[in-house]
Amino acid sequence: MNASPPAPETLRGAWIALAGLSAVFLFEMLDNSILTVALPTIGRDLHTSTVGLQWVTGAYSVVFGGLMLAFGAIADRFGRRRVMLTGLVLLGLASLATAFVTSTEQLIAVRLTMGVAAAMTTPGSIALAFRLFAADGLRVRAMSLITTVGLVGLAIGPTLGGLVLAVAPWQILLLVNVPIAALAFAGIRGGIAADRPDELHRDPVDVIGAVLGTATIVLALVAPTLFVDEGTGSWSPWSASAAAVVGVILFVIRMRTAAHPLLDLALVARPLVSSGLAYKAASGLALAGLGYLVTLQLQLDWGWPPALAAIGMLPQVVVLVASGPFVGRFVGRVGLDRAAWLSAAAVVLGLAVYAVLGHLGYVWIAMALALVAAGIRVNGVVAGTNVLRGLPENRTSIGAALVDTASEVATGIGIAVTGTILAALFAGDIATGGWSSRQTAQFHEAVTLGGLTLTLVAGALVAWGFVRTRVARSGA
Known part of the structure; x- marks a missing residue:
């Protein structure tokens, strides 16, 4: 087994990796904030209903939140760097597909795919940043730098989106993810070493646990939206909440009884x-x-x-x-x-x-x-x-x-x-x-x-x- 390279002693010593990891977090923060300002334009262009517009943003968030645990477990089993690089390729391809979107359903499908890509990449950015350095002080500074880049994207997203819409079609707002994904891919591939076998585990992936966990989190994320949109008098938010509670119980039972639990x-x-x-x-x-x-x-x-x-x-x-x-x-x-x-x-x-x-x-x-x-x-x-x-x-x-x-x-x-x-x-x-x-x-x-x-x-x-x-x- 090859010895791992020595941990960098300064942030500058890991600038290539930090640039890639910062680009990942920039995508997460910039994506929905820059898209929100374009929703009226998207609605007019694609003749989208109010519910359709809600799912243009909601589909991404629900899939992203629901799949993070599953992909976190997969990354610990098969390699964090490998899963992140795969997710960045998927992100770039999904963003490119925006140029060919002609209907609301197609756009929602693109957003769903981008949510999968985000679930593959975002948790890994924290794990890889933590792994880069041996000292807690450097870990804190690295994570602070990465999150600062993302927060800048969150802050400028609506303004940048408005300026772009004044001179270009709304598809450009999602196509901007392509160069971000390329930067992240280059930085992570060039700046972070491949996972060592001793840093991973070899337990089988708990497929049943992953399905239960994903379903439970999706229900937990959908239920609040239903409460706000349909009110407490509707049966659907209460049904989603009850299903989420049942999902939690089944998930806990599975985690306590499985030979190799997801969590x-x-x-x-x-x-x-x-x-x-x-x-x-x-x-x-x-x-x-x-x-x-x-x-x-x-x-x-x-x-x-x-x-x-x-x-x-x-x-x-x-x-x-x-x-x-x-x-x-x-x-x-x-x-x-x-x-x-x-x-x-x-x-x-x-x-x-x-x-x-x-x-x-x-x-x-x-x-x-x-x-x-x-x-x-x-x-x-x-x-x-x-x-x-x-x-x-x-x-x-x-x-x-x-x-x-x-x-x-x-x-x-x-x-x-x-x-x-x-x-x-x-x-x-x-x-x-x-x-x-x-x-x-x-x-x-x-x-x-x-x-x-x-x-x-x-x-x-x-x-x-x-x-x-x-x-x-x-x-x-």
């Missing part, structure tokens, strides 16, 4: 792993729920036009992008474990500020957005690092997939919680202008209750994560 639940129960997942779930819950409530408040309650409401979200974007250079210094000063719970606590504090004071004026909303963004910016790096630190080397891909899955599912739950509370307390069509004084009072009550509910749930997750971190520290 060893004993690994998830490790203190560092469970604490990192709890912190990540709290962040996903806060980001989605707060963004949903603030957007509705600015536009529907205060009457801000969409452009002004977008400017109103800038504190969040600015903090997410600008705080990147400070993450490594902060973590180096306080340590990984303390940085994890402090950043998660900032997320809960931001939610509490919004729930209690957000109705008093925009300055409090801006403060809440900034606090949540600052917490997420640190937590997004250190929570993932802690999860991977707590796992064996041959399980890092499924660990990274767990981190992303926890965030995706928590995002769906955050929107479901706030959407369900609004639907239960607000009488009438919330999108219709000219609210009565009674409807305005109902909206304010729903926003406060929704914000407090998110605060309590996120706070419970952070408290659990803190306890598990203390257990890990005492065990060490």
Whole structure:
């Protein structure tokens, strides 16, 4: 067996690999944000219904979230680098196919394929970045750099999309993924060594567990959308939720009884792993729920036009992008474990500020957005690092997939919680202008209750994560 090359001692020593991994994360963040601004144009061009437009974006997210665990397990079995390179080829081909799309169904098929490619590549970017370096400090700085590139894409996506649409057809917005995939492929192939046999495991792939896990996650992601779209009076969101619960039970039974389970639940129960997942779930819950409530408040309650409401979200974007250079210094000063719970606590504090004071004026909303963004910016790096630190080397891909899955599912739950509370307390069509004084009072009550509910749930997750971190520290 060949000896592995020495781990780089600086970020510059791994710049080729980091460029490739950053391109992967750029695709994930840029994709939906740049496409959203084109949805009206796509609707007119392809004669797409409202439901069709919803699936143009939703199909990608559901497939992406549902398949991450399965591909994480496959990558740990057959090679992280190999699976990622295959996913990048699939991404490039699917993006090229956009040039030949002539119907909504074809576009949804392209988006489904891109979701599969994203599930193959995104968890691997965290696992490979972790594997590149031996020192935790360099791992944190590398992940911070990668996420900063992605967040820049998230921030400029809508603006870039609007500028492109002014001079070119909407297909260009998806064709831009082709050079991104090519850059990522070249960087990863040239900068990261092939997986060594001792870094992988040879257990058979748990196909039944993969099917159960994928179905459960898909149902968990679809149910919140159904609650928001169809309301609590419809049978379909409750049916999807019940099916998701049944799926969880069957998945756990399978994981406990299979000879070679897709996900060893004993690994998830490790203190560092469970604490990192709890912190990540709290962040996903806060980001989605707060963004949903603030957007509705600015536009529907205060009457801000969409452009002004977008400017109103800038504190969040600015903090997410600008705080990147400070993450490594902060973590180096306080340590990984303390940085994890402090950043998660900032997320809960931001939610509490919004729930209690957000109705008093925009300055409090801006403060809440900034606090949540600052917490997420640190937590997004250190929570993932802690999860991977707590796992064996041959399980890092499924660990990274767990981190992303926890965030995706928590995002769906955050929107479901706030959407369900609004639907239960607000009488009438919330999108219709000219609210009565009674409807305005109902909206304010729903926003406060929704914000407090998110605060309590996120706070419970952070408290659990803190306890598990203390257990890990005492065990060490």
